[in-house]
Amino acid sequence: MENIINTMKMTNDFDNALKAQEQLQLAYGINCHAKGKERNEVLKDYIFCATDELHEALRSFAWRSWSTKEDYNSDRVKEELRDVFQFFLNMMLITDMTPEELFKLVKEKQQVNWNRIKNDYGERVENQEDEQ
Numbered sequence: 001m002e003n004i005i006n007t008m009k010m011t012n013d014f015d016n017a018l019k020a021q022e023q024l025q026l027a028y029g030i031n032c033h034a035k036g037k038e039r040n041e042v043l044k045d046y047i048f049c050a051t052d053e054l055h056e057a058l059r060s061f062a063w064r065s066w067s068t069k070e071d072y073n074s075d076r077v078k079e080e081l082r083d084v085f086q087f088f089l090n091m092m093l094i095t096d097m098t099p100e101e102l103f104k105l106v107k108e109k110q111q112v113n114w115n116r117i118k119n120d121y122g123e124r125v126e127n128q129e130d131e132q
Helices: 002-028 036-058 074-094 099-118 121-126
Strands: none
Touching: 002 074, 002 099, 036 074
């Protein structure tokens, strides 16, 4: 029962975050429900911005495999992930994706990944046999 309550709270938090992000975008003068060419341009910008935030996260720790440093700025990484999440919310808005649709798609993909694990996906990838 507690798990159901926690899931409901998380869904409400997600819905609230999405609504708040929509209000923020409207305040910036961005049409987060644009269509056609305008939608494509806005979506492209959001994707570039999210990618840039991920690169900023990379600069927050020693990620190169040959590096001997163990630097890791947890607060900075979390701040950049927050920024990525906000751009992700923007992308959900511009594509009219609902939280329910997102969670359904995630659940479906997780099942695909579990099936891959059960069917020795790692071995099959090396042999170029997997087509999904």
